[in-house]
Amino acid sequence: MFSYAIRRLLGAVPTIFLIVTAAFFMMRVAPGGPFDQERTLEATVMENLNRTFGLDKPLWEQYAMYLGNLLRGDMGPSFIYRDMRVHEILAEGLPVSMQLGATALVLALVVGSALGTVAALRQNSRTDFAVIAVATFGITVPNFVVAPVLSLVFAVMLGWLPAQGWGDWNQMLLPVIALALPQVAIVARLIRGSMIEALRSDHVRTARAYGLPARMVVVKHALRAAILPAVSYMGPAAAALLTGSIVVEQVFNLPGIGRYFVNGALNRDYTLVMGTVVIVATFVVVFNLIVDLLYAVLDPRVRYD
Amino acid sequence: MTDQTNQDRVFEVDDIHVTFDTPDGKVEAVRGVSLHVDRGETVAVVGESGSGKSQIMMAAMGLLASNGRAVGAVRYRGQNILNLPPGQLNKLRGAKITMIFQEPMTSLDPLYTIEDQLSEPLRVHGGLTRAQASARVLELLRLVRIPDPERRMKSYPYEMSGGQRQRVMIAMALANDPDLLIADEPTTALDVTIQAEILRLLAELQRKLGMSILFITHDLGIVEAFADRVYVMRQGRLEEDGPTARIFHAPATDYTRMLLAAEPEGEKPPVPDSAPVLLQGQDVEITFGKPGGFLSKSNLFKAVKGVDLTLREKQTIGVVGESGSGKSTLGRGLLQLLPAAGRVIYLGRDINGLTRQAMKQHRDGLQMVFQDPYGSLSPRMTVSEIVTEGLLVHEPGLTRKERAARAAQALEDVGLSGAMRNRFPHEFSGGQRQRIAIARAVVLRPRVIVLDEPTSALDRSVQKQVIDLLRGLQEEHALSYIFISHDLAVVRAMSDYVMVMKEGKIVEEGPTAQIFDAPQQEYTHSLMRAAFDLKSLLDAG
Structure with a gap:
């Protein structure tokens, strides 16, 4: 398994390289630049700024420079947040985003599994239909609708929870729910399906035939098998949470990297956007690897060598 | 039956009915069956698939599918246990009454070790500690x-x-x-030699431990060798019951007689040496896996090792061997469905390694029928689409009408009515589906058909019909067969030449009579004994 992990990590390098390259050139194709403002700057000022940040050089040279710096762990200066290096900005936002994402992921797994299991155990009952309805709602209604509605109802109208900020549990509640909801829904559906299959499987029949208590049959023998598809979904889920967090952080005004990403993109802060892309891409690749390794731990039949 | 005292009656099923709610209405799988098992007895319940024999036991043990209902009574030592709440039933099942199932590959939980799984019932029922359970597992x-x-x-x-x-x-x-041990087709999925070992083990353990065994099977050979008494079931009802010897020597009903007579019969005379050679394999080798590379070990596995084979017109070569012996792989390799090394000569041309395109012109002459009549027909195509699909590829010049006529003819050849051509595979029984698969092959007017376990998933009585059909088609269309099977009785009835495979090699080959009556190799001998002389094997144990 160790050599498999090494091979996967080596394989990730070209993936990240491709993502960085694509992001770099796509940013430059977008019209406008970091120093364009409502009032056009004087030509000499503009020239100076461009020279300072190396934007006057040919594009390929800028690209080579960026890659070179990146390899040395330097993501360059931010164009908009003056006097800040990109990695400093990201180091500030990353803990918040990680906390938000991880909480949402755990919530999705726990609540989704519970809902899916209950639905599978009472297949075609009212409980089952209710879970399916909630799941369908969660999947179809996007973040950018759920987040403002939650904020409107629970913060503005009812005043139960704060509408913004980060730190206290009550500040975390709404953003985490808004972010986790679609994932809860998807996990619930996945677990429901695999659980129904697991409950019909031969080895669960064996467990029943041998008089094991119902809870042991369901949790130890059925759920353990049924959770595997949900575990492999954790990779894509992490990616979805990252994209989702950009919206949610914006709505609830959280100091995570998602907000910097949006601001950076709108202001053509090339280095800031690139930094976020690199971090997010690396994270998704590594997280997928962790999920695959975890899968092998949970299912003894999976061997990667 | 009535002279037994109550104490000796371990298990009793009294007028049990099992019904299933399906989208098509209620289906009555068991319609009033009574049976009993006394202490130390071995009782067999036999019947073809769909006779309801397994469902009785599922109902008794509270394991029916959620749409199933059972009424009647099931008594364990006088206490009715049918439809008990699971909590109460759990005191009995796994402790006093235990089960073995047909599917050894899937009946154990793949995610836990053997020790884990064997410990569970010990700790739940016997209250053993982890260490005690572990010691007992080793003992078991x-x-x-x-x-x-x-x-x-x-x-x-x-x-x-x-x-x-x-x-x-x-x-x-x-x-x-x-x-009481309920064994539901415990050896059906196993090779004959393994089957003999398992049955021998069960018989021996029964002598040692004294439990009763209720054995559910469709295999009369096992019943004769293994059971004291027999219940014969058909379509949810009891056909007859009695001591094994009486049932086998003086069956009371036509159905039982039919079951007993359903062992495949007949033999095929060898083809003359002058018959033209159609297909020849020379030093055929098939290897799976991938060679080692960067950071990975080589895991090559040679499934077929240096096999020579010559198939003449109208000949049937039986290829027998246990699972994993490479017989199916050989069949696929000969038909160029798997890459093979060596030479494969069809009608005088080496076809081994031809490109897909070059191979296409030979494909209509080389057809295959697979084991699984459920999986090998597309569920989304009608019978007529399935049968004519090959014609579209190989005889694109045919008009729609001509194709329809050919399909109708092929269906008629395999004993199906042309009126069935617009139905879908799921509307047919296993035997009928296998007929459709055969029609799909013969519609192309092939010279050679590789039959890969074509009868293994079928009941004996259906098997017999399919064998008769294959024989008839061979005569009519001058077909040659490579007949792959682990079922020696069927191979004996079908083939005129037999090759015995073990671990990828041919260990013995020759005319059928010679292989079956005077096998030279110890391995062939043990196969024969396990297949045809189970009783002496069990008695010897």
Whole structure:
């Protein structure tokens, strides 16, 4: 398994390289630049700024420079947040985003599994239909609708929870729910399906035939098998949470990297956007690897060598 | 029956009915069956698939599918246990009454070690501690003669063969010293030699431990060798019952007589040496896996090793061997469905290694019928689409009408009415589906058909019909068959030449009569004995 992990990590390098390259050139194709403002700057000022940040050089040279710096762990200066290096900005936002994402992921797994299991155990009952309805709602209604509605109802109208900020549990509640909801829904559906299959499987029949208590049959023998598809979904889920967090952080005004990403993109802060892309891409690749390794731990039949 | 005292009556089923709610209405799988098992007895319930024999036991043990209902009574030592709440039933099942199932490959939980799984019923029913359970597990694995039990305790099911898994199931069944062991087709999925070993083990353990066995099977050979009394079931009802010897020597009903007569019969005379050679394999080798590379070990596995084979017109070569012996792989390699090394000569041309395009012109002459009549027909195509699909490729010049005529003819050849051509595969029984698969092959007017276990998934009586059909088609269309099967009785009836495979090699070959009546190799001999002389094997144990 160790050599498999090494091979996967080596394989990730070209993936990240491709993502960085694509992001770099796509940013430059977008019209406008970091120093364009409502009032056009004087030509000499503009020239100076461009020279300072190396934007006057040919594009390929800028690209080579960026890659070179990146390899040395330097993501360059931010164009908009003056006097800040990109990695400093990201180091500030990353803990918040990680906390938000991880909480949402755990919530999705726990609540989704519970809902899916209950639905599978009472297949075609009212409980089952209710879970399916909630799941369908969660999947179809996007973040950018759920987040403002939650904020409107629970913060503005009812005043139960704060509408913004980060730190206290009550500040975390709404953003985490808004972010986790679609994932809860998807996990619930996945677990429901695999659980129904697991409950019909031969080895669960064996467990029943041998008089094991119902809870042991369901949790130890059925759920353990049924959770595997949900575990492999954790990779894509992490990616979805990252994209989702950009919206949610914006709505609830959280100091995570998602907000910097949006601001950076709108202001053509090339280095800031690139930094976020690199971090997010690396994270998704590594997280997928962790999920695959975890899968092998949970299912003894999976061997990667 | 009535002279038995109540104490001796371990298990009794009294007028049980089992119904299933399906989208098409209620289906009555069992319609009033009564049977009983006394202490130390071995009782067999026989019947073809769909006779309801397994559902009785599922109902008794509270394991019916959620749409199933059972009424009547099932008594364990006088106490009615039918439809007991699971909590109460759990005191009995796994402790006093235990079960072994047909599917050794899937009946154990793939995610837990053997020790984990065997410990569970011990700890739940016997209240053993982890350490005590562990010691008992080791004892049980020794009892069922699992080699190297200390190491095997830590193994996962996927690391064991089917026979070994079934031994583990038997160990689990015996763990709490049950009064009754219900064995539902426990050896059907196993090779004959493994089957003989498992049955021998069961018989021996019964003598040693004294439990009763209720054996559910469709295999009359096992019943004759193994059971004291027999119940014959048909379409949810009891056809007759009695001592084994009486049922076998003086069956009271036509149905039982038919079952007994359904063993495949007949033989095929050898073809003359002058018959033209159609297909020839020379030093055929087939290898799976991938060679080693950067950071990975080589895991090559040679499934077929240097096989020579000559198939003449109208000949049937039976290829027999246990699962994993490489017989199916050989069949696929000959038809260029798997890459093979060596030479494969069809009608005088070496076709081995031809490109897909070059191979296409030979494909209509080389057809295949597979084992699984459920999986090998597309569920989304009608019978007529399935049968004519090959014609679209090989005879694109045919008009729609001509194709329809050819399909109708092929269906008629296999004994199906042309009126069925617009139905879908799921509307047919297993035997009918296998006929459709045969029609799909013969519609192209092939010279050679590789039949890969074409009768293994079918009941004996249906099997007999399919064999007769294949024989008739061979005569009519001058077909040559390569008949791959682990079922020696069928091979004896079908083929005029037999090749015995083991671990990828041909260990013995020759005319059918010679192989069956005077096998030279020890391995062939043991196969024959396990298949045809189960009783002497069990008695010897």
